[in-house]
Amino acid sequence: MDVARAIDVHRNTISLLYKEEAKRIELDTMNKLCELFECTPGDLFEYKDDCFQSFAQIAR
Secondary structure, three states: OOHHHHHOOOHHHHHHHHOOOOOOOOHHHHHHHHHHHOOOHHHHOOOOOHHHHHHHHHHO
16 A cells, blocks of 8 residues: 555655654644544554653753
8 A cells, every 4th residue: 555645645754654763743644644544643653751851851
């Protein structure tokens, strides 16, 4: 299945998500993925607190 074509987003977006290298995701893209895979955001994404701790250390 060509996910990028199915939800009308750039292939690079899907690639970054697949490789877990994406820094952010548009809500529209997340909604389209959930509709395509018939799931919820929690099925696709995992919250990691350590990324926010790293930012807090840099901001000091």
